[in-house]
Amino acid sequence: MARKVGGLFADQMICQGQFICEYAGELLTTEEARKQQQIYDELASGGQFSSALLVVREHLPSGKACLRINIDATRTGNVARFINHSCDGGNLATVLVRHTGSLLPHLCFFASRNIKEGEELTFSYGDIRVRSKGLQCFCGSSCCFGTLPSENT
Numbered sequence: 033m034a035r036k037v038g039g040l041f042a043d044q045m046i047c048q049g050q051f052i053c054e055y056a057g058e059l060l061t062t063e064e065a066r067k068q069q070q071i072y073d074e075l076a077s078g079g080q081f082s083s084a085l086l087v088v089r090e091h092l093p094s095g096k097a098c099l100r101i102n103i104d105a106t107r108t109g110n111v112a113r114f115i116n117h118s119c120d121g122g123n124l125a126t127v128l129v130r131h132t133g134s135l136l137p138h139l140c141f142f143a144s145r146n147i148k149e150g151e152e153l154t155f156s157y158g159d160i161r162v163r164s165k166g167l168q169c170f171c172g173s174s175c176c177f178g179t180l181p182s183e184n185t
């Protein structure tokens with residue numbers, strides 16, 4: 033993409049710690065996620081396409097990953113799929129919330145600070161930038177890395 037588009041904006045003041053929404057989408061296996069990511073990369077190289085496939089990892093205290101969830105909101109999702117990335121970490125924190133009876137945890141957004149009405153809601157897509165053709169980042173923060181976090185899923 034030539035510049036950052038879309039985005040989700042606060043329609044009222046939001047207090048630190050307030051629940052914002054869940055990141056909803058299709059739950060994919062890792063194999064499915066890898067295939068989809070290849071398709072999305074090809075579409076994105078032609079411009080005018082933005083995917084919303086999020087890979088979430090949970091880690092043990094040792095640092096070892098113990099759970100991986102692939103949530104694809106590209107075709108089916110909710111308002112969370114419009115939240116853009118910011119290299120400064122943004123104003124949202126992601127939390128894995130567990131409900132009794134639910135097999136997998138839900139990825140939820142909470143305000144990490146007070147947010148003014150009209151401010152864009154953003155979070156960090158992660159800190160992995162290993163793909164050679166990463167998309168250019170337009171978050172505009174003073175610590176912008178220049179490329180959107182992405183990895184070979």
Ligand SMILES: C[S@@+](CC[C@H](N)C(=O)[O-])C[C@H]1O[C@@H](n2cnc3c(N)ncnc32)[C@H](O)[C@@H]1O
Pocket residue numbers: 033035036037038039081082083084085112113114115116117118167168169170171180
């Ligand atoms: C979950 S969607 C976010 C909403 C998207 N901007 C839209 O309008 O549909 C993720 C996609 O948005 C774009 N995006 C998000 N944050 C960005 C940023 N800081 N700079 C450039 N593009 C960004 C990228 O195309 C990325 O693949």
